[in-house]
Amino acid sequence: MKQLIIYFLRMGLCAIKGSRTYYVWMATLLIFIVMGGLEWAHDIREGLVVTNMSDHVSWGIGIANFVYFVGVAAGAAVLVVPAYLFHREDIKELVLLGEMLAVVAVSMCLLFIMTDVGRPDRLWHLTPGIGFLNIPSSLLSWDVIVFTGYLLMNLWIPGYLLFARYRGKKPTAMAYLPFVFLSMIWAVTIHTVTAFLLSGLGSRPFWNTPILAPRFLISAGASAPALLILLFTVIKRFTKLDVKQSVFDYFLYVLKIAMPINLFLVGCEVFQEFYTGSLHSASAYYLYFGLHGHSMLPKFIWTALTFNITATIIFLVPQLRRIPKLMYTACGLTVVGIWTEKGMGLVFPGFVPNPLGEIEEYAPNAGEIILCVGIVALGAFLYTAMAKITIAIQTGELRMKGSEPEAPAPEPAE
Numbered sequence: 001m002k003q004l005i006i007y008f009l010r011m012g013l014c015a016i017k018g019s020r021t022y023y024v025w026m027a028t029l030l031i032f033i034v035m036g037g038l039e040w041a042h043d044i045r046e047g048l049v050v051t052n053m054s055d056h057v058s059w060g061i062g063i064a065n066f067v068y069f070v071g072v073a074a075g076a077a078v079l080v081v082p083a084y085l086f087h088r089e090d091i092k093e094l095v096l097l098g099e100m101l102a103v104v105a106v107s108m109c110l111l112f113i114m115t116d117v118g119r120p121d122r123l124w125h126l127t128p129g130i131g132f133l134n135i136p137s138s139l140l141s142w143d144v145i146v147f148t149g150y151l152l153m154n155l156w157i158p159g160y161l162l163f164a165r166y167r168g169k170k171p172t173a174m175a176y177l178p179f180v181f182l183s184m185i186w187a188v189t190i191h192t193v194t195a196f197l198l199s200g201l202g203s204r205p206f207w208n209t210p211i212l213a214p215r216f217l218i219s220a221g222a223s224a225p226a227l228l229i230l231l232f233t234v235i236k237r238f239t240k241l242d243v244k245q246s247v248f249d250y251f252l253y254v255l256k257i258a259m260p261i262n263l264f265l266v267g268c269e270v271f272q273e274f275y276t277g278s279l280h281s282a283s284a285y286y287l288y289f290g291l292h293g294h295s296m297l298p299k300f301i302w303t304a305l306t307f308n309i310t311a312t313i314i315f316l317v318p319q320l321r322r323i324p325k326l327m328y329t330a331c332g333l334t335v336v337g338i339w340t341e342k343g344m345g346l347v348f349p350g351f352v353p354n355p356l357g358e359i360e361e362y363a364p365n366a367g368e369i370i371l372c373v374g375i376v377a378l379g380a381f382l383y384t385a386m387a388k389i390t391i392a393i394q395t396g397e398l399r400m401k402g403s404e405p406e407a408p409a410p411e412p413a414e
Contacts, residue, residue: 003167003400007163014389014398015385015386022388029378032374032377034374035370039371039374042367043115043118043371050367051364052363056354056358057352057360058351059116059350059351060347060368061364061368061372062112062113063116064344064346064347065108065112065375066109067347068339068343069108069109069112069379070191071220072101072102073102073150073190074102074187074191074217075098075101075225075227076102076187076224079091080099080183080184080187081184082250090244091250093242093394094232096161096390097387097391099183100154100383100386100387102150104383106150108375108376108378111378115375133145139193139196139197142196143194143197146189146193147190150183150186150189153179153186154183157176160175160176162393166393167400168400188217191213192217195213195216196213198346204350204351206284207350209272211265214265215265215269218261218265219258219262221258222255222338225254225255226251226255226330226331226334227335229251230331230332230335239391240395241394252315252321252327256315256316259308259312262338263309266305270288273285283349286349287301287349288302291352294361297345300340300344303337303340304336305337307333307334307337307340308333308334308341310330311330314327
């Protein structure tokens with residue numbers, strides 16, 4: 001126990017020590033976190049009436065962010081699968097950073113839900129073992145289960161491996177490998193169940209499509225590698241961790257496959273909506289062209305499609321993706337484009353028109369945006385601290401006194 005306490009204390013000291021750039025970055029994030037916290041306190045005190053949500057549009061930008069970051073959380077499988085199934089040692093050194101991202105993304109998803117419900121004090125009803133989950137009829141209960149399970153697995157795996165490396169001990173395979181392989185399947189379930197939450201609502205025809213789950217999974221397979229390229233570029237630039245070029249080549253290979261498939265699935269939905277021309281296509285018409293003078297969303301979805309198409313072209317053309325600036329630009333366009341298409345372009349139009357045929361547009365107000373920025377800042381703050389500690393242990397800067405400078409790497413699965 002004493003050894004564990006010292007371990008946590010040393011991790012805390014590692015997280016608060018850094019360069020001037022590190023302090024400026026963390027202080028900036030803290031400012032946004034405080035702003036978001038103050039806005040949430042205002043929402044709790046006054047109620048969700050201070051937001052632009054209403055009885056007609058009850059899911060706002062918080063749920064849009066939730067849908068997107070579920071994909072980021074599931075994206076950890078992009079690292080886990082090649083590392084443990086195909087024994088890619090260059091990727092295995094980065095798996096822990098990917099799982100840390102999954103932990104942070106799941107935590108952010110839970111915060112987006114918590115801040116969106118208006119009465120967070122009632123969330124104990126959804127807590128496994130305490131509340132009544134109404135299984136198996138409630139899809140929300142299944143969402144709670146898969147999120148809780150995925151969070152616990154991604155806390156245990158890096159936690160155990162980092163502690164073993166800190167002590168200079170060889171990790172016991174049976175203590176973590178079963179959870180590694182289970183997490184590969186679990187990553188698919190968290191996004192699939194989230195898609196089912198939407199597609200299972202028969203009164204919302206815009207979401208009621210069988211390809212919603214495949215779209216979610218493919219978009220996650222595109223946005224996560226793009227985000228990881230940007231993150232690992234920063235890590236390679238500012239830390240001692242060596243991120244090999246083969247890792248970036250692998251991410252680009254995944255993007256070359258995932259981005260065209262994502263555009264293909266979007267095209268399938270567009271064909272189904274507009275070729276039939278049924279009354280159920282009203283939401284799609286509103287999203288792409290506006291409806292009866294209401295046109296808040298078209299500029300966003302067309303911008304998102306432009307970003308995604310541009311990024312796809314860059315990823316597919318070797319001469320373009322070999323130019324670093326263009327490659328990084330394509331990754332940024334992918335992250336923003338898929339966030340817009342999968343968040344605002346999916347959640348908001350599902351409520352227009354409402355079941356009575358009325359059009360009630362929704363656009364987040366400043367308070368809602370500040371709250372979401374605060375949650376994203378909190379996620380960035382946590383990931384920065386966790387990544388700093390992880391890298392310090394992996395490079396041998398943080399290790400138990402008397403342990404070997406280089407701990408043995410975990411054995412690959414047979």
